[in-house]
Amino acid sequence: MTAHKHAQEPATSVVVEKGEFWTANAIFFIAMHIIGLAAFWIKPPSTLPRATLLMLPLLWQAAVFGITVGYHRLWSHRAFRAGTPVRVALAFCGAMGFQGSIKVRCLRHRLHHRFTDDPVHDPYAVTRGMFFAHMGWIFWKPSYPRMSSIGREDLDRDPIVRFQHKYYVPIALFSGLIFPTLLGALWGDALGMYLYGGVVVRVIVWHCTFIVNSFAHWNGLQPYSDEVTARGNMLLAMLTGGEGNHNFVPRTRTTRHAFPHDFRAGLRIDEWDPSKWLLLFLHRFGLVWGLRRAREADISWAVKDMRRREEAKAQGLDPDEVCNGSDTDEGEQTEWNARAPGRCLLVIDGYVVDATKFMGDHPGGASLIRNYAVRDADKKLPSGQERDVPIGDWREATWAYHGGLNNHSRAATRRLRQLRIARFDDGPRS
Ligand SMILES: [Zn+2]
Ligand SMILES: [Zn+2]
Known part of the structure; x- marks a missing residue:
């Protein structure tokens, strides 16, 4: 697979009204940086005992893996x-990230x-400038008008998530500052471990x-998609436990x-990805399971699609025009019964989509799909009554699919087409 570098214009900065200045957050964030810098003067690195120096990368890595x-x-x-x-270990290490x-x-x-x-x-939209995306967002109280549309049932169900949320401040202060100090006390360097293992490592983890x-x-x-600004880079991957391969990483x-x-x-x-290596290691010992992988067909399609776009661009053609319709795979047309119980059907772009087998793979969660599914398709009506809508009650999901709730990718749209099972006679073709 060849990855081509894009010579793209940086995204234009957009002026968006900021919320209220978040004084407490700002003071804590800046104070940590000042103490971190002062550490080099209070206790220069050359005076640190070997045990402290060995512990610093481990504490950094623990927090990075937690995140x-x-x-x-x-x-x-x-x-x-x-x-x-x-x-429990990940919740503790993640709290060390102070995020x-x-x-x-x-x-x-x-x-x-x-x-x-x-x-x-986007809470840290790069379209609002690099500084905002990196750390500027920390200084303003957010409002997140679309937060109610984000699924959270899985988080609310997990007792460890609930406990960590309730006692977050003491857990974070203990894991990020007190714990390193106590460790340092074991070899007589509580101050060095507080300053470096606590404050300096915290600041470095933030920026990583x-x-x-x-x-x-x-x-x-x-290499995988040019639809958003997300990119991958070896150096970033090394600093971020693998997440710098950001073009592949999380998003459909x-x-x-x-x-x-x-x-x-x-x-x-x-592609440097120690987080993946850790997961494979834990998987070997049965400590984690159910490792999810994107379908090979989707990945190779995404790579091919990007290559076609590169070639089109190189020839001075419009990549959208060249690539749209290049994949006409509509999936097998099978006979189906809308009233079959347990099916999850959606109506998108005038087509009926059978999402039954796809729900578990949906990156936005199954419950989001269920919210738009055809309901009561299998419910029996009293004899003599007819339904207004032939297959039950349904919410048109087209708006949600095309940016209302999520702006889906080309790979997602290709998958969607494969799940179509019928077209409404008066429905528009897409
Ligand atoms: Zn991102
Ligand atoms: Zn993500």
């Missing part, structure tokens, strides 16, 4: 399943996936995570942003 494996792949995207011991509770961070992240680059609804939202949406490569537009529910952020041997 990438726990907050991101497990709780935000349900890319795998894990038992209580692993979830809010699992619940808060995951809901915000789901918004980012659903409204990527939307200057109003934030570059996924800023630089990973700005530079790098787009084609896997991280292209295939978000996949437990991997990088597929190829040269």
